[in-house]
Amino acid sequence: MENSKTLSQLTSETLAGKELRDYKTAIKGNLLLPGDKDYEKSRKVWNGMIDRRPVMITKCHNKRDIQKALEFARNHELSVSVKGGGHHVAGTAVLDQGMMIDLSDMKDIRIDLESRSVIVQPGVTWAELDKETEKHHFAVPGGVVSSTGVAGLTLGGGMGWLRRKYGLSCDNLLSAEVISARGEILQVNEHSHSDLFWAIRGGGGGYGIVSSFHFKLCPLPPEVMVCMVFYPATETKKILEFYRELAPTLVEEASTFLIYGTLPDEPFIPKESHGEDYLLIAGMYAGDKKQGERVFQPLRKISKPIADLSGPIKYTVWQTNFDADYPKEKLNYYWKSLFLNELSDQSIEKFIELGKNRPSKLTTVDIWQLGGAIDKVRPSESAYPHRNSGYLLGIESNWEKHLSNDKNIAWTRLAVKNFLSLSEGHSYLNFEDEGPENLKAALGRHHLKLQEIKRQYDPDHILF
Ligand SMILES: Cc1cc2nc3c(=O)[nH]c(=O)nc-3n(C[C@H](O)[C@H](O)[C@H](O)COP(=O)(O)OP(=O)(O)OC[C@H]3O[C@@H](n4cnc5c(N)ncnc54)[C@H](O)[C@@H]3O)c2cc1C
Structure with a gap:
């Protein structure tokens, strides 16, 4: 929003006044200002950069808090960012x-076994959701870091692994409750506000x-078979x-990816291979x-592995398998990606x-590797x-804070x-x-349609 007030204007003109005290008492959650103890904690996101x-920062406890926060932001011409798990690599939370609306305290999870569905509040992480759904031998397809x-x-x-x-x-979203930038509570599904329902399935944030x-x-046994084979990078070709010959023949139950990296000094890797690619x-x-x-x-015997950690494992444990590689706030991160149609000789x-x-x-x-159920939904849906x-090529640049941001970016x-x-x-x-x-x-052919939907549900462009 172009006319956002500056910090100094707001603190002197507005924040010190009665209006701010009234706002604070009107919400059930917390209002955090620079200097408050929890302000620093809340403004931090996963990416240390x-x-x-x-x-x-408004830490909301319920949807009424969200409405109040949006009302305050509108009245004071503040742009608004929204924090769920705070993990977007670009730090968009x-x-x-402006005002950050921090939803990380909204953690309710309600499973309904009869309808085989679950209602999840926006501060829930995948670790928290997986733990609840696993008790009933179900899962909601998530990502690979919990x-x-x-x-x-x-x-x-x-x-993630169920893709x-x-x-x-x-694709597994049945409906959602969305609060528009103007504060209306909307029940959004295939029949009600179907344009907004379309937008929030892959179009990102910013529409409400x-x-x-x-x-x-989705049904899932508590224990699953995983493949985890480290080969020397010299064997990559x-x-x-x-x-690339085998992948197209893999059944849909199997979701795989390949990672090129450097071996850590971990006990599960033979000592002589530490530090090798x-x-x-x-x-x-x-x-x-x-x-x-x-x-x-077949994927486990292409060549002589450095280590093969494949085997049966609890789904919730597997979901945390890569967590340690992505510490919160400790590293700087910059990621990019590209969809590829094939693994040609040149791409290899x-x-x-x-x-x-x-x-x-x-x-x-x-x-x-993509395909399977992802392809069964029409792109227009x-x-x-x-x-x-x-395939999706992911380039995940992760570096220690003392190293150059410019060089890595x-x-x-x-x-x-x-x-x-x-x-x-x-x-x-x-x-x-x-x-x-x-x-x-990223939005490809849907970019213009999404802009149109944004204009409808956030006409003043307050959502970041
Ligand atoms: C370590 C790591 C591993 C990852 N692995 C995967 C993976 O396996 N698969 C995958 O698909 N992606 C993966 N990602 C990318 C991840 O999906 C995005 O970073 C995603 O935005 C994280 O969600 P969040 O709620 O934590 O993010 P936040 O940073 O809190 O939110 C990101 C944006 O989403 C919007 N938003 C959040 N909550 C709401 C809300 N309630 N209403 C409206 N808008 C909202 C806002 O625009 C916000 O800026 C990974 C990211 C990291 C850092």
Whole structure:
């Protein structure tokens, strides 16, 4: 919002006054101002590189608080950012100068076994939701790191280990309750505000504030078979050539990805391989364990592995398998992605080149296999535009804080640029940087329609 007031104007003109005290007493949650103990904690997001200072933070406890917060923001011409799990790599949950609406205290989860569905408030993380649904041998398809928020991940699409069997997180959304920028509470589904329902399934945030998500529950045994084989990176060409033949034949229960990175000094890796580059094939079979074991067998003997940690595991434990690689606030992060139709010889070559030239040992280059249930939804059915792409290339630049931000960011941007001619130039919203050009690349053919929907539900453009 162009006319947002500055911090100094607001503190002197408004925040010190009765209006602010009235606002504070009108909400059930907390109002946090610079200098308050919890302000610092709340303004922090997962990415250690993001350091933004909102004028004020409203920690909402219920939907009435959200309405009140939006009313206050409108009356004071404040832009608003929304924090669910705070994990978006671009730090979109927090903004300078405006109001942050922090929903992380809204944690209610209600499972209804009769309708096989669950209602989830917007502060819930995937770890919290998985724990509840697992008790009943169900899951909602989420992501692969358990600390991410259900809200942001679902709004941007949401791909994890159940993606090929049950689709994206947003494909499993039955309805939602959304509070429009003007404060109306809207019940949103296929029949009511269907345009908004379409937008929040893959179009990201900014169309309203979702105060609850209603998901379908998907059956899943508590224990699943996973594939987790580390090969030496020197074998990457051979492995990728094998993988591209096998991947299209894999059943939908199997979702896999490959990661090029550097081996940590961990006890599960033989000492002599610590610090060497690896290519990991990771996968999960969403079904019978024995069947899963058979399906993953060929991927475990392409070459001599450094370590093979494949085996049956509790789904909720597997969901935390990669958590330690992504510590909150401790590292700086900058990610980009590109959808690829195929793993051509040229893309394999470029992938290897990228892997070798990573400026930080913590950076990884990943290939996510797509297809299966993701492709069964027509691209026009929801805002998520990139159905039918075979693979997603993820470039996850992760580096220690004392290293150069500029160098790592520049490398990531160049890496994507070098891959552009091998793709149609589309990226994944959940792994994308801010800015109009990046947004266009992520929203693809749905960009203009989403702008139209934004104008309708947030005409004054207050939502960031
Ligand atoms: C370590 C890590 C692992 C990841 N793994 C995966 C993965 O496996 N699969 C995948 O698909 N993505 C993955 N992501 C990307 C992730 O999906 C996005 O970062 C997502 O935005 C995180 O959701 P959040 O609620 O934590 O984010 P936040 O940063 O809190 O929110 C992101 C944006 O979503 C919008 N938003 C959030 N809550 C609401 C709401 N209630 N109403 C309206 N708008 C809202 C806002 O615009 C906000 O700026 C990963 C990210 C990280 C950091």
